[in-house]
Amino acid sequence: MQALIEVIIPVFLVIGFGYLAVWRGWFSATGVDGLMIFTQKFAVPCLLFVAIARLDLAQDFDWRLLLSFYTGALSGFMLGLFGARVFFGRSWEDAVAIGFCCLFSNSVLLGLPIMERAYGLAALSANFAIIAVHSPFCYGIGITAMEVVKARGLSAGQIAAKVGRAMFSNTLIMGIMAGFAVNLSGLPIPGPVDAALDLMVRAALPAALFGLGGVLGRYRPEGDMRAILYVCAVSLVAHPLVSFAMARTLGLSVEGMRAAVVTAAMAPGVNAYIFANMYGHGQRVVASSVLIATGLTVLTAWGWLQILP
Numbered sequence: 001m002q003a004l005i006e007v008i009i010p011v012f013l014v015i016g017f018g019y020l021a022v023w024r025g026w027f028s029a030t031g032v033d034g035l036m037i038f039t040q041k042f043a044v045p046c047l048l049f050v051a052i053a054r055l056d057l058a059q060d061f062d063w064r065l066l067l068s069f070y071t072g073a074l075s076g077f078m079l080g081l082f083g084a085r086v087f088f089g090r091s092w093e094d095a096v097a098i099g100f101c102c103l104f105s106n107s108v109l110l111g112l113p114i115m116e117r118a119y120g121l122a123a124l125s126a127n128f129a130i131i132a133v134h135s136p137f138c139y140g141i142g143i144t145a146m147e148v149v150k151a152r153g154l155s156a157g158q159i160a161a162k163v164g165r166a167m168f169s170n171t172l173i174m175g176i177m178a179g180f181a182v183n184l185s186g187l188p189i190p191g192p193v194d195a196a197l198d199l200m201v202r203a204a205l206p207a208a209l210f211g212l213g214g215v216l217g218r219y220r221p222e223g224d225m226r227a228i229l230y231v232c233a234v235s236l237v238a239h240p241l242v243s244f245a246m247a248r249t250l251g252l253s254v255e256g257m258r259a260a261v262v263t264a265a266m267a268p269g270v271n272a273y274i275f276a277n278m279y280g281h282g283q284r285v286v287a288s289s290v291l292i293a294t295g296l297t298v299l300t301a302w303g304w305l306q307i308l309p
Contacts, residue, residue, distance in 0.1 A: 009298070012298050018213025019214065019217045021214065023217050029214075032217075035210065035211040036215060036270075039204060039211055040208075043204035043208070045174060046197050047108075048175040054183075055125065055132075062126075064250040065259065066129070068247040068250060068252055071246050072239045072243030072264045073239060076235060077100065077102055077142075079102060080099035080100070080102030081095050081145070083098075083230055084098040088227045091281070093146065094282040094285075095282075097276040097281045097282030097286055100146075101235070102268070105235065105263060105266040105267070107127070107266060109208045110269075110301075112124060112205060114266075115127050123255060126258075127259045127263060130260065132179075135173050135176065135271075138271075139173070139275075142275055215270055227285050228285055228292060231268070236267065236300040237300070239264045243261050261304055262304065265297070265301055
């Protein structure tokens, strides 16, 4: 109960305040859009850049950590994809969008603050190792799958070009790549630039959480409720369960297991809706799943924190 009160509730109070502000008209939809542009295109990429630039790559990139988390993520995608197709009769395009929703856990806006409050700032290095691969991996899987089912006559080269353009125009991936460039080159970040980046980093998570609440305030739980609950079950139970089982099987450290499972246990991120909206498929189910799963994370994250050592 202490973890619920001290770790999870503060994060969701900030999200709830953003939701309430938009619902009551205290904060405009235009303001939310501007805030999300600031966080997703500027502040969070700065956060990822700084985190990757400062990572000890030899120590933090444990293959067992990445295999544990991404086996769970890929399992979630496959369960979402084929579940949507077989159980709910969705088109292949809808099924890919729903699979992407099960794949893309909210590793930054929910995973980082909950992990920090639960285990401290020093515990985030493993999370950043996961996040460094997260957007490239998830967008690579989702965009490739969607372009393949939509291809109908396009060559492999054309599909690869479309996938590359979609991935490398993403500012989160740009921030990650720039961080790796600085880390691997060993170039120092000038003091004034480093201080300015730290200011941006401090603004990233609270602003993003408030903005997430505002974005969720626009959603309504519409669509096929059975499909929505299925997505919630895959995202909040199946994905972290597979990651937990893999971590134990591979003998991952306690710190690595915590990072893998907590990140896997987060609700789908808003990027899942952005992906569905970008392709025009599965928006209602995905939007409603993001909203409902985010609310359910209050309880499921607490449950996983009780299970973890």
